Amino acid sequence: MAAQRKMQQSKYTADRLIPGSFAGETVTRRRFMTGTAHGAGAVAAAAFTLPSLAFAIGPIFKETPHHWSVAGSESLFNEDNYVPVVVTITPGIGQVGKTTIYVRKHNDELDTDRYDKDTPYIAITSRCAHLGCSVRWVDAAKRFICPCHGGVYDLLGERVAGPPVRPLDRFFTRVSKGLVEIGPRFSVNSELRRFSPRDPGEPIDGIGQYLYPSRPSIRI
Amino acid sequence: MPKLPAPPIPPALKPPPTRPGEGNGRVSPADQAIEAGTSVVNWVDERTSLSGATRWLLFRKVPKGTNWFYTLGSATMFAFLSQAVTGVFLAMYYRPDANGGAYESIRYVTNDVFLGAFVRGMHKWGASVMVVLVFLHMGRTFFFGAYKYPRELNWVIGVVLLILTMVMSFTGYLLPFDQRAYWATTVGVNINGTGPLLGPYLSDFLRGGAEFGATTLSRFYAIHMLLVPGAIAALIGAHLYLVTKLGTTAPPWLRAKQDSELRKVEA
Numbered sequence: 486m487a488a489q490r491k492m493q494q495s496k497y498t499a500d501r502l503i504p505g506s507f508a509g510e511t512v513t514r515r516r517f518m519t520g521t522a523h524g525a526g527a528v529a530a531a532a533f534t535l536p537s538l539a540f541a542i543g544p545i546f547k548e549t550p551h552h553w554s555v556a557g558s559e560s561l562f563n564e565d566n567y568v569p570v571v572v573t574i575t576p577g578i579g580q581v582g583k584t585t586i587y588v589r590k591h592n593d594e595l596d597t598d599r600y601d602k603d604t605p606y607i608a609i610t611s612r613c614a615h616l617g618c619s620v621r622w623v624d625a626a627k628r629f630i631c632p633c634h635g636g637v638y639d640l641l642g643e644r645v646a647g648p649p650v651r652p653l654d655r656f657f658t659r660v661s662k663g664l665v666e667i668g669p670r671f672s673v674n675s676e677l678r679r680f681s682p683r684d685p686g687e688p689i690d691g692i693g694q695y696l697y698p699s700r701p702s703i704r705i
Numbered sequence: 706m707p708k709l710p711a712p713p714i715p716p717a718l719k720p721p722p723t724r725p726g727e728g729n730g731r732v733s734p735a736d737q738a739i740e741a742g743t744s745v746v747n748w749v750d751e752r753t754s755l756s757g758a759t760r761w762l763l764f765r766k767v768p769k770g771t772n773w774f775y776t777l778g779s780a781t782m783f784a785f786l787s788q789a790v791t792g793v794f795l796a797m798y799y800r801p802d803a804n805g806g807a808y809e810s811i812r813y814v815t816n817d818v819f820l821g822a823f824v825r826g827m828h829k830w831g832a833s834v835m836v837v838l839v840f841l842h843m844g845r846t847f848f849f850g851a852y853k854y855p856r857e858l859n860w861v862i863g864v865v866l867l868i869l870t871m872v873m874s875f876t877g878y879l880l881p882f883d884q885r886a887y888w889a890t891t892v893g894v895n896i897n898g899t900g901p902l903l904g905p906y907l908s909d910f911l912r913g914g915a916e917f918g919a920t921t922l923s924r925f926y927a928i929h930m931l932l933v934p935g936a937i938a939a940l941i942g943a944h945l946y947l948v949t950k951l952g953t954t955a956p957p958w959l960r961a962k963q964d965s966e967l968r969k970v971e972a
Contacts, residue, residue: 544920545909578919579804581887616892633892682915684908686899696901703915 546701552576556588556658556665562606564592567622569611572667585611586656586667587622587629595640598677606665608656609642614649617685629653641677650688651675657705669705681705761949768955774849775953777842782941784835788873789934791828799880801926803919807882832874839870851954859947862940869937876929882922890925891917 512520554572562568567587575582587609596607609629611619618633628645629638637646642653652675657668670682674689681699683689689697732740750756767775798818800810814821843863846852852860879890894917898908913920955961 542910544912544914545906547914549915575916575918581803581917617895618888618892684898684905685895687905697898697905698902700905700909700915702909 544702548701549703551669551705553659553666553668556586556606556608556667559660559663559665562588562590562665564590566624567609569622574670585619587611588658588665588667604658605660606658608658608667610654610656610670612654612685614644614651614653614685615647620653642673643675643677650686650693651683651690652677654682671705762945765949765952767953768959770956770959771953772956774845774956777838777845778948781835781838781842782945784831784838785937785941787831788828788835789938791824791831792930792934794824795828796930799926801880801923803882803922807880807922811881811883832877836870836874839867843867848957849954850957856947856951856954859944859951862944862947866937866940866944869933869940872933873929873937876925876933879922879925880929887917890921 552574554574554576556570556572557568561570567589569585569587571583571585573582574584589607591605591607611621613620613631613633613636615631615634615636618631620629620631620636620638622628623630627640629642631637631647631649635647636644636649638649638653639645642655644650644652652673654670654672656670659666659668672680672683672689674680674694680689680694681704683697683699687693687697795814798810798814798821800806802810811825814825816822846860846863875890875893878893879886894908894911897911898904900907909915911921911924912918913924
């Protein structure tokens with residue numbers, strides 16, 4: 486019985502009989518040195534790895550300030566058709582930060598949806614809701630058509646044909662000193678209800694709004 | 706090594722054979738050069754034992770039936786080396802500047818630098834060659850059954866290398882920063898975003914924000930030239946270590962010898 490108890494020695498003092506060890510110590514000095522050396526190495530590695538990782542993934546959690554840019558004077562737009570204008574959505578990077586959007590005046594007959602009541606202008610993005618190619622407004626067909634994979638949208642930006650998973654995104658608009666200004670982007674579901682903006686390819690009907698959450702970097 | 710036949714030189718022009726004892730004490734410069742080279746190699750080998758490692762790596766037994774299909778792995782590695790070398794030198798001219806500088810630097814490489822179009826062409830077409838070779842090598846491994854025990858881990862490493870090669874293709878495509886590059890990357894990042902829950906965050910990570918911005922290009926550039934090549938080089942090392950340690954397989958059409966046949970040969 487006593488011999489058995491001796492066999493079940495603590496693993497921390499298994500090397501207790503090596504030279505330099507003494508009876509009664511709970512953790513041998515060799516094991517202590519090994520532990521501190523490994524621990525110091527781990528701390529040193531973490532000291533440069535963790536800040537670097539946080540540095541790289543930081544933009545995911547950064548809130549970007551809302552940016553308003555001028556689309557043009559009010560006389561430029563009408564109630565019945567879209568006018569393409571180029572606005573800056575990401576300032577500071579020149580041409581790459583610009584995008585084409587389609588703007589028309591709010592039309593009480595067309596824009597019957599209650600969500601549209603407070604917007605003086607309807608501004609629709611040119612980014613296809615499928616994978617982000619540029620759609621163009623084809624006046625003859627009264628459709629937005631995407632050249633990449635054949636997405637087609639109607640006058641309100643709702644999907645008519647092709648692979649897009651939701652209507653075209655829109656922008657907030659406001660009028661200031663006779664100039665139409667374009668604000669942050671927002672997404673709409675198939676009932677044209679507003680949601681925080683999503684990336685193309687992300688459905689927001691039903692369970693989609695939970696599977697593809699909006700992120701801090703883009704939330705409105 | 707068999708002795709080669711003597712060339713047909715007229716006897717009068719042949720150098721006279723050395724008489725016994727004549728060459729003693731005098732060493733030709735060629736002999737001296739060989740001696741110097743040998744002693745340098747010996748000096749290094751005595752301190753590193755590299756010759757043993759080289760022998761272990763290169764002079765190993767290969768099964769009967771080894772054929773040209775077995776060179777696809779090396780071909781892939783040389784495609785990677787070609788990409789690495791041309792990429793390093795392209796980086797001497799490339800400028801990851803989203804405000805027009807990137808396109809301008811690529812235009813300069815292609816049109817103005819001596820052999821610029823050639824080196825850039827090697828990098829561009831070599832990328833496709835590497836992807837094709839990776840898949841051929843994978844197909845060879847699959848159809849020869851070379852992924853089976855004990856080589857499963859090498860298959861797993863190979864699949865990771867395949868994915869990293871895809872990451873290289875994806876990130877490299879943006880760097881010329883023309884219309885094609887921009888829209889292909891837009892579509893590619895949005896495809897990443899269609900993964901549920903984590904997809905939108907992955908898109909943000911790739912772009913460095915919610916929109917395609919000033920840091921997106923430098924982010925892709927850093928991933929393309931620093932992060933992934935280092936990982937690929939390290940994993941190729943592990944891949945080759947396992948190939949050397951485990952050996953290669955015989956082609957499936959060769960039947961294993963019966964035990965009795967093996968004994969017959971030995972006796």
